[in-house]
Amino acid sequence: MHPLVLTSGEPAGIGPDLCVKLAQESRSQPIVVLGDRTLLKARAQQLGVPLALEDYVPGKPVATAPGRLSVLHLPLAAPVVPGQLDAANAPYVLALMDRALAGCLAGEFAGLVTAPVHKGVINDAGIRFQGHTEYLQEKSRAPHVVMMLAGGGMRVALATTHHPLRAVPDLITRDSLTATLRILAHDLKRYFTDGPPRILVAGLNPHAGESGHLGREEMEVIIPVLEALRTEGLHLTGPLPADTLFRRPLLASHDCVLAMYHDQGLPVLKYASFGAGVNVTLGLPCVRTSVDHGTALDLAGTGAIDVGSLRVAIDTAAAMALHAR
Known part of the structure; x- marks a missing residue:
């Protein structure tokens, strides 16, 4: 089965933290994380957990061992301080979704899982944004x-x-x-x-x-x-x-x-x-699941988060893709 793709979401929120904490677990389902390598590495250091990043190569095995993560690197537009929104990074957040959706539509990924984004800061950047659901509908022409x-x-x-x-x-x-x-x-x-x-x-x-x-x-x-x-x-x-x-x-x-x-x-x-x-x-023309919570800016970089919803989102996406087959 092809890997799932996970977008790391709003860089100042807990999305990167969720990806880092997920990497500490052994995973049966292969997952590729979309995000900035430097951001993920810095957040792992802040949380005090080990993280070895491997570049994602289509068709090659994806990291599933604890402490390792396969990453498809997309660069940030501006440096990130946990908990502090920056509208300059709004295009980066949308670029994560665009690349993930394109990979799903091309059959590269079995499904899409999304970490939370912040609607307000994307609109503050002058980009009309109602939410993941509406954005993916428009981009996929559903x-x-x-x-x-x-x-x-x-x-x-x-x-x-x-x-x-x-x-x-x-x-x-x-x-x-x-x-x-x-x-x-x-x-x-x-x-x-x-x-x-x-x-x-x-x-x-x-x-x-x-x-x-x-x-x-x-x-x-x-x-x-x-x-x-x-x-x-x-x-x-x-x-x-x-x-x-x-x-x-x-x-x-x-x-x-x-x-x-x-x-x-x-x-x-x-x-x-x-x-x-x-x-x-x-x-949608592909599987898409997400966590059921927001960016939790006040918790970014603290480690005081629970990956339960992300784990369920990944398990659900994998089960959906399998059922559809």
């Missing part, structure tokens, strides 16, 4: 993508992602919801399930609209979409009130929850799995 997080014994996908709450109702259209559910069903089967996926769908409004008395989005958009997709063979339950949807019997009998917006579903999942969850992008 018509529609779905953000899904997994952990705590559940999977939660999102009908809308990083948008202001006041914009959400207008973004949930029949076309967008149909595309989201088709991709979700397709990629759940492709990467995760052996049979037809069973999906729980949340309503947008309290009590799923209460027959139109608390909002009409369920009646005018969500219910018609679910009814139409059921005729295509999709296994869909809902729309259900979000405050009673996350019950163990319901979750146990379904493969995934579709929440209508970011903070409707993710607080529940992160409560159950914080530090051991994984972010998955569905609808």
